[in-house]
Amino acid sequence: MDNRSPSVSVIIPNWNGVEHLPICLDSLRRQTVGGAEIIVVDNGSTDGSLDLLERRYPEARLLPLGENRGFAGACNAGMRIARAAFVVLLNNDTEVDARWLEEVLAAFRRHPEAGMVASKMLLFDRRDTFHTAGDFYRVDGVPGNRGVWQRDERQYDREEYVFGACGGSAAYRRTMLEQVGLLDEAFFYSCEDVDLAWRAQLVGWRCVYAPRAIVYHKLSATGGGTTASFYDGRNTIYILVKDYPGDLWRRYGQAVLRRQLLIAMEALRAWRGAAARARLRGQLAGLFGGVPRMLPKRRSVQRSRTVDQSYLERVLTGIDERP
Numbered sequence: 001m002d003n004r005s006p007s008v009s010v011i012i013p014n015w016n017g018v019e020h021l022p023i024c025l026d027s028l029r030r031q032t033v034g035g036a037e038i039i040v041v042d043n044g045s046t047d048g049s050l051d052l053l054e055r056r057y058p059e060a061r062l063l064p065l066g067e068n069r070g071f072a073g074a075c076n077a078g079m080r081i082a083r084a085a086f087v088v089l090l091n092n093d094t095e096v097d098a099r100w101l102e103e104v105l106a107a108f109r110r111h112p113e114a115g116m117v118a119s120k121m122l123l124f125d126r127r128d129t130f131h132t133a134g135d136f137y138r139v140d141g142v143p144g145n146r147g148v149w150q151r152d153e154r155q156y157d158r159e160e161y162v163f164g165a166c167g168g169s170a171a172y173r174r175t176m177l178e179q180v181g182l183l184d185e186a187f188f189y190s191c192e193d194v195d196l197a198w199r200a201q202l203v204g205w206r207c208v209y210a211p212r213a214i215v216y217h218k219l220s221a222t223g224g225g226t227t228a229s230f231y232d233g234r235n236t237i238y239i240l241v242k243d244y245p246g247d248l249w250r251r252y253g254q255a256v257l258r259r260q261l262l263i264a265m266e267a268l269r270a271w272r273g274a275a276a277r278a279r280l281r282g283q284l285a286g287l288f289g290g291v292p293r294m295l296p297k298r299r300s301v302q303r304s305r306t307v308d309q310s311y312l313e314r315v316l317t318g319i320d321e322r323p
Helices: 021-029 049-056 070-081 100-110 174-180 192-202 225-242 246-269 274-303 309-315
Strands: 009-014 037-042 061-064 086-089 094-096 114-123 130-132 135-137 143-145 160-162 171-173 206-217
Touching: 009 021, 009 070, 021 037, 021 049, 021 094, 037 049, 037 070, 049 061, 061 070, 086 100, 086 174, 100 114, 100 171, 100 206, 114 174, 114 192, 130 143, 135 192, 171 174, 174 192, 192 206, 192 225, 192 274, 192 309, 225 246, 225 274, 246 274, 246 309
Parallel strands: 009 037, 009 086, 037 061, 114 206
Antiparallel strands: 086 171, 094 206, 114 130, 114 171, 135 143, 160 206
16 A cells, blocks of 8 residues: 555545446546545445445445445544545535546645635536536525526636535545534534635634536435425524624624525425425424534634624625625
């Protein structure tokens, strides 16, 4: 085994993704950056994923968990054994441009203040359409993807600060992770990347969007539906309880509560839809289970804060702004 530290560690969480892995791993073989450490963390797959990896991709370090620990649990397991100074999470249902890792590392070098780098993610089957150009967080407590569903007309070609990086291709500086911690496994699936971005922003780590670091994503190929709706509803409230600072609550609290009420009302109007019912169940779970679960974590997160309110308001997106 080569004892030299790799240039970057790429963590791929996998659960029954045998049909997606070859495209993802083949694209990593074409990277212009050498010496990358590839770690595939398997969440108890039963579809032949492990056999495929052992036969066709010996360069990938396989970490079989034997059970489904969710996106956050799998990524954390991979990050704990990763050896590089830069750690990148990558969904198994993606294909990356040959210069993806080169551009990610270049962005880190240009921005020593950045603990996170967000890639330009386009839809796999519509490569002129955005999934995300970095993520935003609105002052009324709504997270989201910049540019989602928009056609790529070079409107997001500028390297710039954003709130956070989508976990499907999020890059992190190890020194930042050592300070703020890994993903919160209580989130299990959805918004764990938003929570990590909050913890990083509260202590002054920036996130840079790198428009030449390109990833193509089969959006919701390995998730979505009622599962995503439930966890979106629950985990959005988890973040409000755990991460949203008190001074922002005092200024924007009415807008936050109004937004959650509107989401609940929309779910009630669409009650016949399974996703709408799941979203409402998630909100209720966030309220009745999340508050006691997240309040102790809130105390630790808010004590670590080093930035002021004006900094956070510059980082966040206004209610009426187009992110």
